[in-house]
Amino acid sequence: MEITELPKGYTKDELIQPQTKLSESNLKSMLRSMNLKVTNQRLSILKALNKGPKTHVTAKDVFERVSAEYPNIGFATVYRFLKETSRFGITSELRIGYAPTRYELKVREHHHHIVCTKCGKIVEFQNEIIEDQIKKVGKDHNFSIEHHIFELYGFCNNPNCCK
Amino acid sequence: MEITELPKGYTKDELIQPQTKLSESNLKSMLRSMNLKVTNQRLSILKALNKGPKTHVTAKDVFERVSAEYPNIGFATVYRFLKETSRFGITSELRIGYAPTRYELKVREHHHHIVCTKCGKIVEFQNEIIEDQIKKVGKDHNFSIEHHIFELYGFCNNPNCCK
DNA sequence: CCAAAGATGAAAATGATTGTCATTTTTATT
């Protein structure tokens, strides 16, 4: 199986941190901190990003969620704004395999993913030793590391995973 | 600067391992090990992959190199075959930022990349501690890890890097 | 040499993402 989409949901214990509730004013100050104007569309997009249980969402996912509230919203608006959130560090971009880019609000703790290439299951993990090594590698090569991509792929050894 | 292409060349000391020369019969047995028929186009693509100094090449790069020898080769042939090489583990796919997929022959030693997001410079590195942790993470989460993506992004602190 | 099985090239299709631009909204300032 080629991974082209993520699983529909996650069980709670596979998430590093449960979904956080963000108030309207939280969201507004997010926008202000980005020096962007506060619009209903943007608030709605941020709300969509913060809506569980699926926390890594594509522009299409967001578009669908927001369309319910704003039936006229354009695709470009969603794309444009998602890109800006990542530019401003509000979200992180997940680019796994050939699937469309996924966005995730950075209110969640820093973590990485293990992807099962058979069933598409995603499990999150954290590893301090790796984070320390990343800092060391940066120092050794005289780079200021700003961010990193780190994804593991393999097979989950679950009995319920498709063979 | 948004990274959309890699730098034209590498200085020797930034490469984990210099380019290896592969003989025609090496290449042919590669193809046989993939259970694929031996065609001039495929040999030419493998040669292109093995031609330095740029070791991470896009389908377009390969297409251009091979076109010199086979002016009629189709883009689809290149894409199709590159994808197969990666499926068979002959190459690894590099997907950095929004740039087109890059392929790299796996005759080179396993390594990762640090990408300067200002000037596009790429430096390769190896880190045993991280490799060990990857194994550990897989074990801890009951996954058989088959491969991983790991790329660092930041700024190279070189005086010659564009500010 | 011959007949599958497989590979190729040309061109169209796909699908995510981006660009354009006329219109509308936000917001700081009267």
Place this chain on the structure above:
DNA sequence: AATAAAAATGACAATCATTTTCATCTTTGG
């Protein structure tokens, strides 16, 4: 509250990497 400048929006076209399709050609085992 009215207003003007700056910014955002939506519709839609354009890009661009990658895939598909399919009719034609090659490879390869017998």
